[in-house]
Amino acid sequence: MQPQDTAGRHxxxxxxxxxxxxxxxxxxxxxxxxxxxxGGEKMSIQIVLACTQSVALMxxxxxxxxxxxxxxxLELVLALLKVPVLVAPLVAASRLGAWGRGxxxxxxxxxxLVLLLTGxxxxxxxxxxxxxxxxVYGAITVLFVGFWMVGRVDGRQRDRILELQARxxxxxxxxxxxERRAAERxxxxxxxxxxxxxxxxxxxxxxDAEAGADTRDDMEETLRxxxxxxxxxxxxxxxxxxxxxxxxGHDPLAPPPRLDQLDALVAATPPGGPQVVLNRSGEVxxxxxxxxxxxxxxxxxxxxxxxxxxxxxxxxxxxxxxPEWLRVRVTNPVxxxxxxxxxxxxxxxxxxxxxxxxxxGSVWAGHDGGVFEVCATLPLRSRS
Numbered sequence: 001m002q003p004q005d006t007a008g009r010h011x012x013x014x015x016x017x018x019x020x021x022x023x024x025x026x027x028x029x030x031x032x033x034x035x036x037x038x039g040g041e042k043m044s045i046q047i048v049l050a051c052t053q054s055v056a057l058m059x060x061x062x063x064x065x066x067x068x069x070x071x072x073x074l075e076l077v078l079a080l081l082k083v084p085v086l087v088a089p090l091v092a093a094s095r096l097g098a099w100g101r102g103x104x105x106x107x108x109x110x111x112x113l114v115l116l117l118t119g120x121x122x123x124x125x126x127x128x129x130x131x132x133x134x135x136v137y138g139a140i141t142v143l144f145v146g147f148w149m150v151g152r153v154d155g156r157q158r159d160r161i162l163e164l165q166a167r168x169x170x171x172x173x174x175x176x177x178x179e180r181r182a183a184e185r186x187x188x189x190x191x192x193x194x195x196x197x198x199x200x201x202x203x204x205x206x207x208d209a210e211a212g213a214d215t216r217d218d219m220e221e222t223l224r225x226x227x228x229x230x231x232x233x234x235x236x237x238x239x240x241x242x243x244x245x246x247x248x249g250h251d252p253l254a255p256p257p258r259l260d261q262l263d264a265l266v267a268a269t270p271p272g273g274p275q276v277v278l279n280r281s282g283e284v285x286x287x288x289x290x291x292x293x294x295x296x297x298x299x300x301x302x303x304x305x306x307x308x309x310x311x312x313x314x315x316x317x318x319x320x321x322x323p324e325w326l327r328v329r330v331t332n333p334v335x336x337x338x339x340x341x342x343x344x345x346x347x348x349x350x351x352x353x354x355x356x357x358x359x360x361g362s363v364w365a366g367h368d369g370g371v372f373e374v375c376a377t378l379p380l381r382s383r384s
Contacts, residue, residue, distance in 0.1 A: 053088035060095035097151025282321030302330035
């Protein structure tokens, strides 16, 4: 369900709740009139005043203190006619606690309590039954304060929900900013590494050409080597999206890692780290340097996450070579239930996904039957 649909449904439910509460005063007044066998004229006045209270209650969200004042005045009129309903003031008290702001919610409660305290001696003089009058006034006071407190609790919960929603929106914005920065860093790193690959290829072409020109020995083979290197360089150049500013600490003379170095990466796992098993299937062959580099980084990042979050567990690294794709899978057992991360929630997974997608591949990461798996699929083109 979309957030707009949820908000619309919540709004309709609130209006339905307000409508049901507003119907209570005339309904209760009608039932009291039937039970008390009131005369037609008095019952009509009671129903009219109760309906007026209902109309006022429809505005209790926007003007809770004003609505409380109106319904209390109307209830006093009903009390003077000896046909009190008492429902509308309780509903208005609840709405004041829920929707009142600042001092207004306290002012309304204090004003009604003062009114009850003022009316108590007047009622005692008029009726002369102190026990009955005190019991009735005490019950009305408890009900009024109780309904106000219920509304106050509801208002606090609503404010808390709104605060959490605002915080969630802020966290979503911050997360989007983190993902954007991680993607930018990964693009910069990828551009730097592709630059290294192209620099190595062009240097090789120059050396081959100069050596062939100096020795004039086996020129055909030299030219074919230069052509092969040029084709590889053009393929890498098509992947290059833009050269960004080179980060500090980068050694341009260091060659980029390749897949045949995974055995050394696995062997370098510390004794307290994951127990890694490396398997290769399919026709293992050299491929574009950018693909090998991306696959190497996927394995490296996945093993780092295993060491960080899972500890010394048995981990499987599988490289599956097909005619068109290279699939890299890193799996390890995990504790807890199943779920899907899909697009990647951490900065490392974000960078991994960004790197692979720039090369035309895809990354999936998540739980599957008590096993956490990182699976990267990269387009494969053998080097000729």
